[in-house]
Amino acid sequence: MRTAVYPGSFDPVTLGHLDVLRRAAGVFDRVVVAVLANTRKAPAGEAAARAEAIREALPEALGGLAERVEVRVFEGLTVDACRAVGARHIVRGLRAVSDFEAELQMAHMNHRLAPEIDTVFFMTALEHGYLSSSLVKEIARFGGDVSAMVPPGVAARLRASDERGPRL
């Protein structure tokens, strides 16, 4: 069985992430989405909620391929998460050339740490190429509509947590 790990902050998960996940699930027998707990971008306590948001979005976003996907929270190195679940591949998405440099560095570093593990890149669909979790959060914080950028459950939660309203 070919297992891959798709690591990330997923803060929050976007339609771009789910598109990459769907492509990966079409290639690998099992894809473990590894939600990073100790990200610099979000408090550790939110990791379980970020993971739950992904689980909730799977049936609609992936259909039957959702059966191949597990979502887990992890702390520490991505290569250790891979070893823990028996994965020899790391999945990452590329939206544009600007992603490439940082991703190349990470892929080389992970390969140096674990030579048996390779990183595989999937190109995000063109219509999701502009999406980023931080922009989604910023837009939602100021009351903008993010319903075309994230799964419905995430959009609803972001709307509910928007208490600021417009500022002039």
Ligand code: PNS
């Ligand atoms: O969604 P992100 O924030 O771009 O994901 C980055 C992530 C989680 C893949 C990266 O920060 C990571 O792998 N963190 C775990 C710690 C680690 O293994 N660091 C060395 C990477 S070369």
